[in-house]
Amino acid sequence: MNTNTTTLTEHTVTVGGRQIFYAETGSGPAVVLLHGGGPGASGVSNYSRNIDALAEEFRVIVPDLPGYGRSSKGVDGNDPFGYLANGIRGLMNHLGIDRAHLVGNSYGGACALRLALDTPERVDKMVLMGPGGIGTTRALPTAGLQSLFAYYGGDGPSRAKLDTFIRQYLVYDGDSVPAEVIDTRYLSSIDPEVVANPPLRRPSGLFALRTLWRMDFTRDSRLAHLPTPTLVIWGRDDKVNRPSGGQMLADALPNCDLLLAANAGHWVQWERADFFNHVTRAFLGA
Numbered sequence: 428m429n430t431n432t433t434t435l436t437e438h439t440v441t442v443g444g445r446q447i448f449y450a451e452t453g454s455g456p457a458v459v460l461l462h463g464g465g466p467g468a469s470g471v472s473n474y475s476r477n478i479d480a481l482a483e484e485f486r487v488i489v490p491d492l493p494g495y496g497r498s499s500k501g502v503d504g505n506d507p508f509g510y511l512a513n514g515i516r517g518l519m520n521h522l523g524i525d526r527a528h529l530v531g532n533s534y535g536g537a538c539a540l541r542l543a544l545d546t547p548e549r550v551d552k553m554v555l556m557g558p559g560g561i562g563t564t565r566a567l568p569t570a571g572l573q574s575l576f577a578y579y580g581g582d583g584p585s586r587a588k589l590d591t592f593i594r595q596y597l598v599y600d601g602d603s604v605p606a607e608v609i610d611t612r613y614l615s616s617i618d619p620e621v622v623a624n625p626p627l628r629r630p631s632g633l634f635a636l637r638t639l640w641r642m643d644f645t646r647d648s649r650l651a652h653l654p655t656p657t658l659v660i661w662g663r664d665d666k667v668n669r670p671s672g673g674q675m676l677a678d679a680l681p682n683c684d685l686l687l688a689a690n691a692g693h694w695v696q697w698e699r700a701d702f703f704n705h706v707t708r709a710f711l712g713a
Contacts, residue, residue, distance in 0.1 A: 432479060433452045433453070433478055433479045433482050434452060435450040435451065435452050435471065435478070435489075436450065436451055436452065437449075437450050438450075438451070439497065440518065440521050442514055442517035442518055442520075442521060443513070443514070443517055445493065445498075445499035445514070446497075446498055446499045447490055447491070447493065447498045447499070447514055447517075447518050448490065448491045448496055448497035448498045449470070449488055449489060449490035449491070449518060450470065450471050450488075450489045451486065451487060451488045451489065452478065452482045452486075452487055453481070453482030453483070453484075453485055453486050453487045454485075454486050455484055455485045455486050456484075456485055456486065456527075456528060456551070456711070457485070457486045457488060457519075457522075457524050457526075457527040457528065458481055458485040458486065458487050458488065458527065458528040458529075458530060458711065459488045459489075459490070459515065459518075459519070459527050459528070459529050459530070460473075460474045460477070460478070460481075460487065460488070460489045460490075460530045460531075460535075461490070461492060461511075461515065461529060461530065461531040461532070461534075461535025461536070461538050461539055462474065462489075462491075462492060462495070462532060462534070462535045463532045463533030463534050463535055463693070463694075464492075464495075464533055464534025464535070464559070464575075464626065464627040465533070465575060465592065465593070465597065465612070465627075466575075466578050466579075466584065466589055466592070466612060466613075466615075466616035467589065467611070467612030467613060467614070467615035467616035468492075468495055468496075468534075468612065468615075469491050469495055469496035469497075469615065470489035470490050470491050470492070470495075470496065471489050472608075472611065472612070473532060473535075473694075473696070473697070474489055474696060475697075476696065476697055476700035476704075477696050477700060477703065477704055477707075480704035480708065481704065481707065481708065483708075484708060484711075484712055485528070485711065488518075488522070488524075488527075490515065490518055492511055492514070492515075492534065492535060492538065492626075493510065493511055493514040493626070494621070494624075494626025494627075495615075495621075495626060496615065498514075500618070500620035500621055500624060500626070501620075501624045501626070502624075502626040502627075504628070506641060507626075507627075507642065508537045508538060508540075508541040508559075508560060508641075508642055509541055509545070509641075511534070511535075511537070511538035511541070512538050512539075512541040512542035512545060515538060515542055516542055516545075516546060516549060519549065525549065526548070526549055526550065526551050527549070527550065527551060528550075528551050528552045528553070528554070528711050529542065529543065529550055529552075529553045529554075530553070530554045530556075530696075530707065531553070531554070531555055531556070531558060532556040532557065532558075532694070532695075532696060533556070533557055533558065533559050533667065533668065533693060534559050534627060535558075536555040536556060536557065536558025536559060537558050537559035537560040537642070537644075539553050539555060539558070540553070540555065540558055540560070540644055541560075541644075543653060543655045544644075544647060544649045544650070544653060547653060547654060547655055550655050551655075551656075552655065552656045552657070552658070552710065552711055553655055553656070553657045553658070554657075554658045554659075554660065554707050554710060554711070555657060555658070555659050555660070555676070556659075556660045556661070556662075556695045556696055556703075557660075557661050557662060557665050557667065557668045557670075557672070557693050557695065558659075558668070558672070558676075559642075559668060560642050560643055560644045561643075561644055561645060561668065561669075561672030561675055561676060562643065562645050562669070562671070562672055562675050563642060563643045564643040564646065565643070565645070566669070569666060569667060569668070569669060570596065570666060571592075571596035571597070571665075571666040571667035571668075571693065572667055572668070574588075574591065574592045574595070574596050575592060575596075575627065575667065576627075576628060578592065578616070578625075579622065579625040579628070583622070584613075584616050584617055584622065586609065586610070586613045589609055589612060589613050589616060590609050593608075593609055593612070595666075596666045596667055596692070596693070597666075597667065597692060597693050597694050598691075598692045598693070598694050598697070598698055599662065599664045599690050599691050599692040599698055600690075600698070603698070645675055645679065650676075650679045650680060651679055651680075651681065652681070653680055653681070654681065654682060655680075655682065656682045656710075657676070657680055657682060657683045657684070658683075658684045658685075658686065658706070658707070658710045659673050659676050659677065659683060659684070659685045659686070660686045660688055660695050660703065660706070661673035661685070661686070661687055661688065661695070662687075662688050662691035662692045662693055662694070662695045662698070662699075663687050663688060663689050663690075663691065664690070664691065664692050665691075665692050665693045666692060666693065667692070667693040668693065670687065673685050673687065684710070686706065688702065688703075
């Protein structure tokens with residue numbers, strides 16, 4: 428499970444008046460890797476153990492989602508999944524990509540699913556790892572989500588808060604995460620623009636209920652008619668998004684395969700990298 432060693436080219440483009448940073452490598456069918464929404468997340472860091480393997484067969488495009496990394500900060504709180512999907516669709520337009528495979532973890536999985544629901548003709552296949560927005564209005568938030576939502580609240584962000592979230596909730600084996608991973612993410616998480624407008628927060632205010640329902644895909648009737656071949660991989664010990672969401676998607680989507688990964692939490696592509704790389708290459712290349 429080595430970190431990425433492939434040479435990546437880096438670019439920043441303007442989409443809808445806002446900047447989106449992305450890195451890319453490899454050749455072949457386009458695969459867009461969409462990262463999760465935890466504090467300090469970015470595309471290349473989240474997929475550091477996967478880019479090399481996927482680039483052997485595919486053109487791998489790894490953006491920083493709007494609100495994160497080197498992309499413009501801020502996300503539309505009234506429709507965050509739609510905002511992310513519009514940004515990634517705009518990036519595909521800019522790159523002249525009519526159709527692509529989408530691989531999405533957590534927040535990125537929600538982005539991928541929303542993009543496919545809104546414009547199914549733009550997506551070949553999807554791989555979703557513990558995606559957000561699955562049954563979220565049908566139960567109280569998990570302890571992991573509460574930790575995530577609280578990061579910018581109270582006395583504000585801190586390295587100790589991030590260490591707790593990552594080691595206790597994000598992964599199955601907290602000791603497996605190097606200190607430098609947490610250090611790097613912490614520095615990204617305290618960017619003043621991010622602190623002023625966190626990209627991931629629990630909806631509040633007058634339109635909170637409407638936003639929460641819009642963010643729960645199990646309440647979207649389009650799900651049952653989405654033809655996109657989809658592989659859902661869920662960590663058996665996910666403490667952020669409940670593994671039961673995998674069965675919800677398998678029951679709702681007409682072309683959905685479901686894998687439950689042992690000894691993995693919310694970060695399957697990092698914790699079980701060899702397994703993830705193998706099944707993802709097989710599924711996308713089939």
